[in-house]
Amino acid sequence: MKTIKDFNFKNKKALIRVxxxxxxxxxxxxxxxxxxxxxxxxxxxVLEDGGSAIxxxxxxxxxxxxxxxxxxxxxxxxxxxLGVKVxxxxxxxxxxxxxxxxxxxxxxxxxxxxxxxxxxxKKGDKEFAEKLSKLGDIYVNDAFGTAHRAHASTxxxxxxFEDKAMGFLLQKEVESLxxxxxxxxxxxxxxxxxxxxxxxxxxxxxxLPKVDHLIIGGGMAFTFIKAQGGQIGESLVxxxxxxxxxxILKKAEEQNVKIHLPVDSVVTQEFDNNSETKVxxxxxxxxxxxxxxxxxxxxxxxxxxxxxxxxILWNGPLGVFEMDTFADGTIALAKAIAAATEKxxxxxVGGGDSVSAAKKFGFDTKMSYVxxxxxxxxxxxxxxxxxxxxxxx
Numbered sequence: 001m002k003t004i005k006d007f008n009f010k011n012k013k014a015l016i017r018v019x020x021x022x023x024x025x026x027x028x029x030x031x032x033x034x035x036x037x038x039x040x041x042x043x044x045x046v047l048e049d050g051g052s053a054i055x056x057x058x059x060x061x062x063x064x065x066x067x068x069x070x071x072x073x074x075x076x077x078x079x080x081x082l083g084v085k086v087x088x089x090x091x092x093x094x095x096x097x098x099x100x101x102x103x104x105x106x107x108x109x110x111x112x113x114x115x116x117x118x119x120x121x122k123k124g125d126k127e128f129a130e131k132l133s134k135l136g137d138i139y140v141n142d143a144f145g146t147a148h149r150a151h152a153s154t155x156x157x158x159x160x161f162e163d164k165a166m167g168f169l170l171q172k173e174v175e176s177l178x179x180x181x182x183x184x185x186x187x188x189x190x191x192x193x194x195x196x197x198x199x200x201x202x203x204x205x206x207x208l209p210k211v212d213h214l215i216i217g218g219g220m221a222f223t224f225i226k227a228q229g230g231q232i233g234e235s236l237v238x239x240x241x242x243x244x245x246x247x248i249l250k251k252a253e254e255q256n257v258k259i260h261l262p263v264d265s266v267v268t269q270e271f272d273n274n275s276e277t278k279v280x281x282x283x284x285x286x287x288x289x290x291x292x293x294x295x296x297x298x299x300x301x302x303x304x305x306x307x308x309x310x311x312i313l314w315n316g317p318l319g320v321f322e323m324d325t326f327a328d329g330t331i332a333l334a335k336a337i338a339a340a341t342e343k344x345x346x347x348x349v350g351g352g353d354s355v356s357a358a359k360k361f362g363f364d365t366k367m368s369y370v371x372x373x374x375x376x377x378x379x380x381x382x383x384x385x386x387x388x389x390x391x392x393x
Contacts, residue, residue, distance in 0.1 A: 001166060001389075001392050001393050002163075002164065002165045002166070002392070003165055003166045003167075003168075003171050004042055004045055004046075004140055004165045004166065004167050004168060004171075005045075006165060007049075007138055007163065007165055008049050009045070009046045009049035009050065009051025009138065010049050010050040010051060010106075011050060011051065011106060012046075012049075012051040012052075012137045012138055013051065013052050013053075013054055013101065013104065013135070013136045013137050013138075014046045014051055014052070014053050014054065014136055014137070014138050014139075014140050015054050015056065015132070015133070015135050015136025015137075015138070015139050015140070015157075016039075016042060016043065016046070016053055016054065016055050016056070016140040016141075016142055016167065017056055017057070017139075017140070017141045017142065017143045017146075017153050017154055017157075017388075018035075018036075018039040018042075018043075018055050018056070018057050018142055018143055019035050019038075019039070019057060019142075019143035019144070019145040019146055019372065019373075020035060020036060020039070020055070020057035020059065020071065020074050020078070020111075021035070021057060021058055021059050021060070021145070021146075022035050022036065022059070022074060022077070024059075024060075024068075024073055024074075028068070028073040029073075029076075029077070030073070030074055030076075030077035033077050033080075033081050034372075035145075035372060036074070036077060036078055036081045036082070037081055038169045038372050039055075039142050039167070039169060040081060040082055041167075041168040041169070042140060042142045042167035042168045042169060043055070043082055043109060044082070045168070046140075047084065047106075047107050047109070050106045050107070051106060052104045052105065052106055052107065052108045052109070052110070053108075053109045053110070054101055054104070054109075054110045054112065054135050054136050055078075055086075055109065055110065055111045055112065056092055056112045056115055056132065056153050057071060057074075057111075057112075057114075057115065057143070058114055058115045058116040058121065058146075058153075059071050059073075059074065059114050059116070060114075060116070061116065062114060062116055062117060064117070065117050069114055069116070069117075070113065070114060071088075071111055071112070071113055071114050072088050072113075074111065075088055075111060078109075078111060082109060084107075084108070084109055086109045086110070086111050087100065087104070087108060087109065087110045087111070088100075088110070088111050088113075089101070089110055089111070089112045089113060090113055091112070091113050092112040092113050092114070092115050092117070092118070092132065093118070093128065093131040093132060094131070097112055097113075097135060098134065098135065101135045101136075112135075115151075115152070115153050120152060121151055121152045121153060122149075122151055122152075123152070124150045124151055124152050124155060124156050125152055125156070126152075126156055126159075128152045129152040129153070129156035129157040129159070129160065130157075130160055132152065132153055132157050133157050133160035133161060136161075137163070138161065138163040138164065138165065139157060139158055139160075139161040139163070139164040139165075140164070140165050140166070140167050141154060141158070141164075141165075141166060141167060141170055141388055141389075141391070141392060142166070142167025142168065142169045142170050143169075143170070143388070144169060144170050144173040144174075144371070144372055144373040144376050144377075144388075145372050145373035145374070145375075145376055146373070146376070146388060147170065147373065147376045147386040147387070147388030147389050148373075148375055148376040148379045148384070148386045148387070148388065149387070149388065150387040150388075154387070154388040154391070155387040155388050155390075155391040156391075158391035158392060159391070164391075164392050165392065166389075166392055169372065170389070172369065173371060173372065173373065173376075173377070174380075174389065176348050176368075176369040176371065177348070177371075177377065177380050177381070179311065179346055179348070180210075180311055180313045180346075180348050181207070181210050181380075181381070182210070183210070183310075183311045185310040185311055185346075186212055186310060186311075187212035187213060187308065187309050187310060187311075188210065188211045188212050188213070188309070188310070188311040188312075188313075189211065189212065189213040189214075189215065189305055189306060189309040189311070189312050189313070190207050190211045190213070190214050190215070190312075190313040190315070191215040191217065191302075191306075191312070191313065191314045191315065191316070191333065191337075192204065192214065192215070192216055192217070192218075192220070192315055192316050193216075193217040193218030193220065193221075193315070193316030193317045193318050193330075193353075193354075194218045194219065194220060194315075194316030194317065194351070194353060195218060195219040195220065195236060196219065196220055196236075196238060197220040197223045197224075197238055197241050197244070197245065198238055198241060200220060200315075200316070201241075201244065202382040202383075203315070203378060203381045203382050204248055205248075206381060206382050206383040207313075207381060208248075208251060208252060208255055208257055209255055211257055211313075212256075212257060212258065212309075213257070213258050213259075213260060213305050213309065214252065214257055214258070214259050214260070215259075215260045215302055215305060215306075216259060216260070216261055217262055217294055217298075217302070217316070217317075217318040217319075217329070217333075218316050218317055218318050218319065219235070219236035220238075220316075221261055221262050221282075222235040222236055222237045222282075222291065223237050223238045223239075223241050223242060223245050224245045224248075224249070224261055225261065225262075225282055225283060226239075226242060227242035227243070227245040227246050227249075228246075228249075228283075229283075230282060230283035230284070230285075231283060231284055231285055231287075232282070232283075232285050232291065233267065233285035233286055233287055233288060233289040233290055233291070234269075234287075234288060234289060234290040235265075235267075235285060235290045235291045236290070258305075260301065260302060260305055261282075262282050262291075262294050262295065262298040262318075263281070263282055263295070263297050263298050263301065264279055264280065264281055264282055264294075264295025264296065264297045264298050265279070265280060265282045265285065265291030265292075265293065265294065265295050265298070266278075266279055266291065266292060266293035266294070266295055266319070266325075266326060266328070266329070267279070267280050267285055267286070267289040267290060267291050267292070268289065268290065268292055268325075268326075269288055269289055269290070271290075271292070271320075272323075273323040273324060273325050273326075274325070275325075277325060279295045279296065280295075282295070282298075292319055292320045292323075292325075292326040293318065293319030293320065293325075293326035293327070293328060293329045293330075294318040294319055294328075294329030294330075294332070294333075295329075298318075298329065299328070299329055299332040299333070302318075302332075302333060302336065303332065303333075303335075303336035306333075306336040306337055306339075306340050307336065307339070307340055309340060309345055310344075310345050310346070311345065311346050312337055312340060312341075312345055312346070312347040312348070313347075313348050313350075313381075314333070314334075314337055314347065314348070314349045314350075314354050314367075315349075315350055315351040315354055315377075315378070315381070316351055316353060316354055317329075317330040317333075317353050317354060317357050318330045318332075318333050321353075321357045321360070327357075327361075330357050330361075331361050334357065334358055334361055334363040335363070337349075337363070337367065338363050338366035338367065341366060341367055341368055342366070345368075346368045346369075347367045347368045347369070348367070348368060348369050348371065349364070349367045349369070349370045349371065350370070350371030350373070350374065350377040350378075351371075351374050351377065351378065355370055355371070355374070358370060376388075
């Protein structure tokens with residue numbers, strides 16, 4: 001599979017699939033520019049070679065041509081981050097797009113209008129993909145966040161190009177995941193949190209043979225605790241998955257993988273930031289109370305495991321971190337991963353909630369790599385091949 005380094009873009013037009021699906025506030029300003037910053041090295045490489053960059057992306061989930069989802073709202077932020085005034089095409093196919101591309105000079109950047117204004121994008125329509133392909137000489141995919149979707153601009157368009165490559169961001173994502181899943185360095189620790197076991201079942205099954213330690217936290221831990229005979233009060237549980245939880249514990253033991261579960265929990269009677277709390281043994285939670293965060297003893301136990309790890313994968317928080325009262329477990333976890341990273345461990349953070357937590361508490365810059373694609377990363381962890389990456393083969 002070729003990367004962007006394998007090409008010289010002099011006098012070439014690069015059609016680059018970026019992920020500019022960024023949050024926009026009520027005044028139509030970009031609230032978080034990190035996805036644009038992530039695409040910057042790829043775009044700058046094309047310009048420095050003496051080529052021009054045509055950027056295509058989707059924004060939101062518009063029903064037809066909704067003004068609020070126009071990518072023109074991203075123009076100022078993109079120009080600001082890239083240090084080059086970005087031009088705009090009022091369409092992504094057809095006469096307007098083709099004319100804007102024809103007028104583009106080396107060293108210039110053109111942003112196409114929202115791909116999702118066309119239903120054909122999501123359907124992976126071949127005719128639509130062919131129209132997109134006419135806009136560039138070389139196809140570059142740098143949108144890891146959409147690589148698990150077989151959409152026209154992420155997968156089908158690649159069929160129409162002899163020359164196609166991974167952008168720097170996509171390459172980094174794939175290499176980081178490969179480092180976790182196929183590591184020669186030991187021990188490897190995976191931390192899986194979040195609300196439900198059901199959303200992580202295939203991930204657990206796929207990564208068990210590849211890790212030495214598996215930390216299970218957040219709401220999903222209660223299914224394991226209850227399956228082992230624990231009293232969990234009103235805590236979140238998936239009763240139909242208790243057998244599966246016991247099966248996972250058995251498989252882990254057979255494969256010599258140490259599973260670490262919480263031993264205590266911060267419990268409350270109301271799902272409210274200002275509700276009364278106490279710490280209880282996770283196997284003896286009082287009736288009418290529910291666990292919403294990892295307790296102090298659990299935090300210490302998990303930190304010890306992380307401290308000795310060489311490769312760390314973090315996917316999912318340990319509590320309802322959006323409420324300050326129940327954020328301490330997730331903060332302690334992030335702190336432990338950051339400390340291990342500083343000592344030379346490789347840490348990969350992925351999944352919407354983990355990334356949000358890392359950013360919220362200022363740990364995102366202290367990790368080795370923060371993934372940009374929640375769904376795509378989960379599918380890779382499940383062992384699935386991503387159509388957006390396969391299309392570049």
